[in-house]
Amino acid sequence: MKRFVVIALLLSAYWGCVNAQTIDLDAVFTGKYQIDQLKNLSWRPSTQQYSYLQNDTLFCFDGKSGQIKEQITLSAISDKRDGKRLTKFPYFEWVDKDHIYFPSLNEIISIGSTDVKVKVLPDNWIDADLKHLLFVIKEDNQVYVKSEKNNFQPILLCPDTGTNIVFGSTVHRSEWGIDEGQYISPKGNYIAFYRMDESMVEDYPIIDINEHIATYSTIKYPMAGQTSHQVKVGIFDVNRSVEVNRSIYHYVQTDLEDGEFLTNITFSPDEKSLFIAHVNREQNQMNLIEYDVQTGKKVKILIQEYDERYVEPQTRPLFFNNSSSFIWQSRRDGWNHLYLYNRNGDLISQLTEGKWEVTELCGLDPKERYLFYTSTNPSPIGNYIYSLNLKSKKSTCLTHKDGTHYPLFSDDKSYFIDYFTNLETPRQIELINSYNGKSKLLLNAKNPYSSTHLGRTEILTIQNNEGDSLYCRIIFPPNFNSSKKYPVFLYVYGGPHSQLVTNSFMSGGVFLNYMAQQGYIVFTLDNRGTAKRGAQFEQAIHRKLGVLEMEDQMAGVRYLLSQPYVDAKNISLDGWSYGGFMVLSLISTYPEYFNSATCGGPVVDWSGYEIMYGERYMDTPQENPEGYHSTSILPKVKNINANLLIFHGGKDDVVLWQHSLKLLNQxxxxxxxxxxxxxPNHEHNVRGLDRVHLWKMIEQHHKTYLKQ
Incomplete structure (x- = not known):
């Protein structure tokens, strides 16, 4: 009884600032806090018209005048479907200026004057060229090609099948930007595809407890230092295959000496060449190689890059249609920038440079005089849109508001739609002329959290021991009073490719703002190893994951402890995946600083993680035994003093359940x-409505262990 009285008094002191207008976590997944948008906003292909849905009518507006050029009603779409009525206008994608694809109907509907009104598409397709009506289908664990050219008769993509042979899926654990198992050529005449042989990789069991007697299935999980799967690239000839109604294909004649990881597959615009970026097992060398599409033979190595730590090509080359040039992205000068090459592999010029990163290549105008891209210039916590004059090499910023901009360009690049957000702006959508900068506001979204009492969010920088600036975010409790003391809720991820501190609305997400409403100082810091700060900042962690990240996180902790409003005896931690690894590393290395901790799906020992990601950052256990030993959590479990709660998905196929079970055993x-x-039924995180359960578990744990 005494314990509950003490806790009640403690909570009343900490949460006296909280009123009833807090975020309703259960309502997050019912749409209560959705930010206003223009539904299905998109560009009509081969026009300067942008379109969106309103009141079940598709409006097409002229980009220059803003006038309505066409209205397509729900009843008109239903009429095209021979009277098969629709109750609402479905989500759609433009195929071309006269045809619309409706994914929920699996139909293409003509809105032009052509006789064919509706095309019903094949089911179960995993990739498609809708313009050429070419589909890659996955049925009964087999992958087929269906084309309008043979009335959609199925043809096996590749007959070279067998046990543990995989088609139609990503390879190399989806690293290097690989997000599909096949690539359709620009004119729809060829399909490049991956063939992955996993027979040499050990089986790993995944338990399903839903049957009366639990069952298990197996996955292939190549752990660091062990044997990896083997991958080939094939080329399926669409025209010859449909002509004889069987697969006509050949393999690209790759060589292991050039690198076993086959990434960034790209056809040339004329479909005569196929390009593959090879990465070796050590992941310190990349070879961009051209192959002949007809024969599969190697033509030449165009680009070679080497880094003593690692290389990581993640974007395909962008080819010019009107010349024999292409653009390649590289970090060779320490920052991700654009380089212009000719087809012989000769470097013509570096197109962008500076201590900032190109974040996305948005394409060329039709005359190929201007290149459009986004970058972190002038701030790494924002995203900005640029045009580059390819003759003068001069870049011009097209967006001037400080924050985060995401563009959607018209086909001819004359206009773009700018989705803009910052700490104070939920969403603004503007139409901007790419050449003269004239803009028109299309939407200024209301704050969906206006009925709740949010705390102030502040972004600041501190310095680590090396003098690097580290970006931090603090979310203060509502009605913050600097003369009071508050517990700290420190949320961490800290791994490669991540960036948690951004100049965007609700930058910390719903739950972190909710925790601030519960009376916490909510703190997040992007340490060395995270993204958009250049190669040296990101690669510094190589072979010693967690070490420098902890140094930087502790710089953040010491900053907090220097603030008069921080309760030093109540600093808590939370993180998932790499963030879970960071939580465990921090509480077992600096146990005196942390009172409570929660983490989910944590990496406990990097030797039990997969090859592609793990070996990039740690090398193999055989090459780096000291690094693997020193970063393992298991020898440090005995140091843990914090009140710790660990979560794990029973079907986790990314960070295997075995990680946290081994920690429990220790x-x-x-x-x-x-x-x-x-x-039990979740994989590598808790998704959907069950996430509310997770949030409430985290909240309850930290409240329970607050110290008086």
Missing amino acids: AVEDGILINYFVY
């Missing part, structure tokens, strides 16, 4: 008490 041996919760 905790038993060391006599360390740990709370543990499994989500």
